[in-house]
Amino acid sequence: MPMTDNSAAKTGAATEGARARDRLALLTADNASVPLPAGVQAVTAILLAALLIALPWLGLGYRFLSIAITTLYTAIGLYGLGLQFGQAGIMSVGHAALMGVGAYASAILSVQLGLGFWTSLPFAMALSAIVGGVIGLPTLRVGGQHYIIITFCFCALFVIVLTNGGTFTGSATGLDVGSVTPLPGINFDKLSNNYYLVLAALFLALAATYLIGISRYGRTLRAIRENEQLARSVGINVDLHKLGVLMVSGLFAGLAGVLQLYYLRHISPTLFGAFPSLYLALMVMLGGARYLYGPLIGAVIVNFLPEVLNLDPVDSRIAYGVCLLLVILLLPGGVAAGIKNIYCALAGGFDRQGGGLNGRA
Template sequence: MIKFASPLRALIPVLVVLLLLALVPLMSPSNRFLSLAISAGINIIALYGLSVLFGQTGILSMGHAALVGVGAYTAALLARDFDIGFWGSIPVAGVMAAIVAAVIGIPSLRVSGHHFVIMTFAFGQLLTIILTNGGEYTGAATGLDMQQPVTMFGIALDPLERFYLLVIAFVTISAVASWAIINSSYGRTLRAIRENEKLAAALGINVGRHKIGAFIVSGVFAGVSGVLLAYFLRHISPGQFASFPSIYLALMVMIGGARLLLGPLAGGILVSFLPEVLNLDPVQSRILYGVCLIAVILFLPNGLIAGIADGWAWLVKVSKRAQASGDAREATR
């Protein structure tokens, strides 16, 4: 019972935050806000996958936007060539991104640490080059258009408020899936690899296979996120999945924190809305992100949310200690 209640305690705050976010349309927000919130939500879905890879396994991918691109292009090609709509493309895009992740993962994960980071970065660049030079099939540098509407039980989900709720639903599914992975024996295996790869191998864990597995799992999240992006923007092109978007995804997960469930949510919202709230141009934004990243690495190595949680725990401990010493003084008198 205790074992079950404890992990559930980690999920509840996320579900509460998502429930509150789902109520946002009731406050009649501006369409600009809703549009940016949808973009942030789509990123957060990919971030939950990245948090499994980075937070649980300790592997950082710098080509994750390319896997989002695989999902987006799969959706666009399925719609164009096979007339398969949104719901049909979700599983196919997830599987395609997982297959591509496996193809990159098998050679890349033979190396570790910064070599893997460089290889995933190179993969991101390579995919952009392939898409840019893919001729009529990939739409070359111009990209592809999406025409199909998104519907559910005959209801059009394209209006901004409904698409926002759809994205919130997918973020919730991603958070729950991520929570289930973290709290499964598989998640514990991944954490064992993260903490001490050699010890994990000595215990009989197939380290290589599990690392590739984690990359594949994170690919599924990225693929689903790509489908939502394609259907939201209605036009995709290679530039959207190049190196900078990948760096931003890594930045979001590092700032928010990859090990706690609230981390991807906080990172995605912060990085997406900070330039908007502070009215920063891209150069100022990049300076701010850089400063934030250095500050997080130096002072909050597990991310903002873990830092806040640690700070809160420290405050509770200090206040309890103060209360205890106060009680002791009282008793002495």
């Protein structure tokens, strides 16, 4: 008799363990393709937009707003990286250099030809897109990791070229620009107006990412990510799409770079070197590349964490490293995946068999 009791207890423990494992699996599951109900999506978007718009009025101070601007323009660049990595599966660790192409193009146009923010922006974005496509050419020939190393080389090369560029690129000291050309009634020298300028660009980036995500184009990119051979066999022009997404990513990077230039008013090569590039890769992985708000979450965490924890630079770097390891080990899909999973678990509508939401719209 005790035997059966014991075994019953054992089975009980086993199912308990299995249930705990199930719960853990639910939290770490990759749910990027599971759509949330349209209502939830709309409410999230409106709340987030309201929060971001209200931010300068919350009286959080000059320093907070400065970090917020940094976060937002970084996030714009990250949406490009999120698109190419999250949707098409092409990672790059030279993305800061692509932002640098935009920033330097705009700065050089300003110094040499006297073009202002608005007139140089289209040229800078176009140049970033073209450079993005050109660096992307090797990805047609070589696979993932080789391409990553090529992007890293490009980034290092870009910094060397800038540093040796003489007065044209301002060498190691870099270049200075004036302020954003004022629109009627709006002077961008005021920090909160600069914030709204960057925020408007972020909304554009978000909208573009959302639209690409739900469109046929986004589905094509995901098909390439999941199985390139299969995508090719059903008649998708894989090469064209890969170059295309890298160029779109370059557009985002160019926009982010120009915004960075006109916020800092001074750029130097080190801003676009290997380390900033690695941090961009870190942020996008941390936040979750496949999620609409993932890149934004990653940028917020990395930019605000040292501030919140009040760490000195060395400790904050160590904290980044540890965070990154923990996220990759525990939440391979990024923080956004964790948040979405927790929401699904709390909402209780998670259908275990189907793996989808019961109340999906």
